[in-house]
Amino acid sequence: MSPVETLPAINPIDFSLSTQATRLQETWPTTFNDFYTRNNQTDVHASTGDIIFPSLPPLHQGHPDVHLRNGIMSSMRSAEDHEPDSEKAFFVADLSQVFHQHMRWRANLPEIQPFYAVKCNPDPYVIRLLAALGAGFDCASLNEIGKVLDVGGIDASRIIFANPCKAVSFIRNAANKGVNLMTFDNADELYKVKRANPKAKLSLCAFGIKFGAPLNVVPSLLAKAKELELEVVGVSFHVGSGCYDPSVYTDAVHRSRKVFDMGKQAGYDFTLLDVGGGFEDALFEQAAMYLNKAINLYFPDRQNLKLIAEPGRFYVSKAFKLAAHIIARRAPLPDPSKPAEEAAAKVEEDADQPKVMYYINDGVYGAFNCILFDHQVIHPYVLSMNNSFHISASEPKGVASVWGPTCDSIDCVSPKTVLPERLQVGDWLGFDNMGAYTVCAASQFNGFDVSNVIYTSGGMGSAEVKDVLEDFAAQGHGL
Numbered sequence: 001m002s003p004v005e006t007l008p009a010i011n012p013i014d015f016s017l018s019t020q021a022t023r024l025q026e027t028w029p030t031t032f033n034d035f036y037t038r039n040n041q042t043d044v045h046a047s048t049g050d051i052i053f054p055s056l057p058p059l060h061q062g063h064p065d066v067h068l069r070n071g072i073m074s075s076m077r078s079a080e081d082h083e084p085d086s087e088k089a090f091f092v093a094d095l096s097q098v099f100h101q102h103m104r105w106r107a108n109l110p111e112i113q114p115f116y117a118v119k120c121n122p123d124p125y126v127i128r129l130l131a132a133l134g135a136g137f138d139c140a141s142l143n144e145i146g147k148v149l150d151v152g153g154i155d156a157s158r159i160i161f162a163n164p165c166k167a168v169s170f171i172r173n174a175a176n177k178g179v180n181l182m183t184f185d186n187a188d189e190l191y192k193v194k195r196a197n198p199k200a201k202l203s204l205c206a207f208g209i210k211f212g213a214p215l216n217v218v219p220s221l222l223a224k225a226k227e228l229e230l231e232v233v234g235v236s237f238h239v240g241s242g243c244y245d246p247s248v249y250t251d252a253v254h255r256s257r258k259v260f261d262m263g264k265q266a267g268y269d270f271t272l273l274d275v276g277g278g279f280e281d282a283l284f285e286q287a288a289m290y291l292n293k294a295i296n297l298y299f300p301d302r303q304n305l306k307l308i309a310e311p312g313r314f315y316v317s318k319a320f321k322l323a324a325h326i327i328a329r330r331a332p333l334p335d336p337s338k339p340a341e342e343a344a345a346k347v348e349e350d351a352d353q354p355k356v357m358y359y360i361n362d363g364v365y366g367a368f369n370c371i372l373f374d375h376q377v378i379h380p381y382v383l384s385m386n387n388s389f390h391i392s393a394s395e396p397k398g399v400a401s402v403w404g405p406t407c408d409s410i411d412c413v414s415p416k417t418v419l420p421e422r423l424q425v426g427d428w429l430g431f432d433n434m435g436a437y438t439v440c441a442a443s444q445f446n447g448f449d450v451s452n453v454i455y456t457s458g459g460m461g462s463a464e465v466k467d468v469l470e471d472f473a474a475q476g477h478g479l
Contacts, residue, residue: 049455052469053478056124059466060456064094067454068323072384072428075325087325089362089451091434095129096458097319099465101281102133105311108288111295112307115160117277118144120312120436121320124478125455127151129465130315132472138162138277138310142170145179153477157181160274162236162310164189164205171196183236183274185213187224194228203236203274206259218259222266234272235259238310246287249275253294260299272306273299279314313436320435322367322451323383326427327405328359354401354416360429363404363411367431367438367451371413374437378402378414383428385420395420402429 049058060067071090078086105114115136118127122144127137131151136158139145145161148154156178161170164185174182175197184190185205193200204221206213213221225232235256239248256273263270273295279287299305332355362368370376380402382391398421404411419429439453457465472478 050466052466052473053124053128055479057453057455059095059125059469060454061459061462061466062456063459064092064321064456067092067456068321068383068430069389071323071454087327087361089322089324089360089367091367091439091451091453092321092323093123093125093435093453093455094319094321094458095125095455095465095469096461098126098129098315099133099461099468101315101319102130102135104284105314108285109291109309111302112275112291112309114315115158115162115274115308115310116315117162117310117312118148119440121316121438121440122147123316123439123453124151125469126316126319128472128478129469131477132468136160136308138312139179142173145174145177149177151478153472153475160203160308160310162205162274166192168192168196171200175200181233181272185221187221190221190225190228190230194230198230201231201233201272203234203272204232204259204263205236205238206255215255215258218262219266222263222268226266226268232263232268232270234270234274234306235263236274236276238276239278246283246290249287249291250294252276253291253298257298269304271304272308275307275309277310277312277314279309279311281314281317284314316435317433318435320433320438320453322362322431322434322438324360324362324429324431326358326423326425326429327361329423329425330357330359331355352399354399356398356400356419356421356423357403358400358419358423358429359403359405360413361405362451363406363413365404365406365408365411367434368404368413370434370437372410376433376437378431380414380417380419380429380431382420382423383430385423385427391420395422397421 049060051058071092075087102114105112113134113136114130115138116127116130117138119138119140127148128151130137131148131154137144137148137154138160139148140161140163145159148159149156159179159181161174161179161182163170164183166174166182166189171182171193174180180197180199181201181203182193183203183205184193190202193202202225204213204218206215206218222232237252237256239252253273253275260270260273275291295302295307364371368378371378383389385391397418400417400419400423401412402414402417402419404413439451456462457469469478
C-alpha cells in the first residue's frame with residue numbers, strides 16, 4: 001500500500017480536507033450549464049464509477065463536493081424528463097474520510113483495536129472498508145451481528161455483543177453464529193447467559209447510566225458469575241457519546257483497575273479492557289493522550305491484556321454530506337397599506353426572528369433524526385441558488401427556519417438560521433457531518449423514502465481506499 005498523503009497538520013495528526021476543497025472550488029464552474037458541459041466531456045468525476053461489490057452501488061472518485069453538484073445536475077435532468085421524486089435528497093459518502101480516521105486512530109492509539117459501533121451507521125461500504133482494515137465490530141442486536149457476518153471475511157471473534165441486557169434467544173443465536181464475547185451488568189443477565197451460552201466470554205459493563213454496574217455491586221456480581229461457573233474475561237466502560245471532557249478517561253481507567261483487582265480477589269485473571277466510545281473528532285488527540293497516560297499508569301504490565309474500544313461517530317460523522325431540495329417556501333407578502341417607514345421599523349424590530357420558512361425533502365423522520373435522538377445542531381448552507389453554484393459573499397441574508405416535508409410540527413430541521421434572502425423553491429441546501437446516527441434511524445413516515453447514498457473514494461487517499469476494497473473483494477468477501 002502506498003504511503004498516505006497528508007496535508008499540513010493543525011494538530012499532531014490532521015486529515016482535514018478543507019484546504020483541498022478550497023483549491024477545488026477555485027477551479028469549479030459556477031453555472032449549471034458550465035458544470036454540465038465540463039462534466040460531460042473528459043472529467044473523471046462524470047464517470048459511472050467502479051463496481052467493486054456487485055450488490056452495492058458504484059464507487060466513484062473525486063471530492064465529495066463535486067458529487068454533490070453532480071447529484072444536483074442529475075436531479076435537474078430527471079426533473080426535465082418528468083421522473084417521479086426527481087428532486088429527492090441524497091447523501092454523498094467520502095470513504096477516504098473513514099480511511100483517514102482509521103489511520104489517525106492507529107497513529108494515536110496503536111495498542112487499542114477499534115470495534116466499530118455498527119449502530120452509529122451500518123452502511124455496507126463502511127463495514128466492508130473497516131473489515132478490510134482489520135477493525136472489529138460492536139453489535140447490539142442479532143440483526144447487526146448478521147449484517148456484519150454476512151459480509152464474509154470477518155471472524156466471529158472480531159465481534160463483541162455489546163448490549164448488557166439481551167433476550168435469551170439473542171444470546172443463544174449469537175452463540176450459534178460463534179459470537180461469544182458479550183457484556184453484562186446485572187445478575188439476571190448471568191442467569192440468562194448460563195442457560196443460553198455457558199461458554200460465553202463476559203465483560204463486565206461498568207460506570208454507566210442506563211447500563212453499567214456501580215463499583216459497590218461489582219464484587220457480588222463477580223461472585224455470582226463464579227458460582228455459575230461463567231468466564232468473565234474483562235471490563236467494559238463507556239464515558240458517554242460525544243464526550244467533550246477527555247479527562248474523564250483517566251477516572252474510568254482508574255476505576256477499571258479497581259475492578260480488575262476485584263476480579264483477582266474473586267478468582268479471575270482478566271485479559272480484556274474495553275474503553276468504549278464517545279470519541280469526539282475535534283478532541284481526539286487530547287482524549288488519546290489522557291487515555292494512553294491512564295493505561296500506562298494503571299496497567300503498566302500489558303503482556304496478557306487485550307485493549308479494545310467502540311468508536312462510532314469518530315469514523316463516520318464527517319464522511320457523509322447531505323443535499324436537500326427546497327420544495328416549498330412561506331414568506332410574508334408586503335402590505336401596501338403600511339407606510340414604508342412603518343414597515344422598515346417593523347423589520348428592524350423583528351430582525352432576530354425568522355421571516356421565511358423553507359421546507360426541504362428530508363427531515364427529522366429521515367436523515368435528521370439525529371436532532372431528536374442525538375441532540376445534534378444542524379447548520380444548513382446553500383449548494384445552489386438560481387441555477388448557480390456560486391453564492392456571492394455580498395448576497396443579502398436574513399433569518400429563516402428550515403422544516404422537513406412531513407405533516408408533523410415536530411419536523412423542524414433548524415428553528416433559526418441565516419440564509420440568502422433570494423432563496424427560492426428549486427434551490428438546494430447542504431448539510432455537513434451527517435454520518436452519525438442519521439441513516440441508521442431514518443423512517444418512511446408519511447411515505448417519504450430514505451435518502452440514497454452516492455459513494456466516492458475521495459480525492460486524497462482515493463487510491464488506497466480503492467486498493468483496500470478491491471483486495472477485500474478479490475478474496476471473495478463482501479460480494
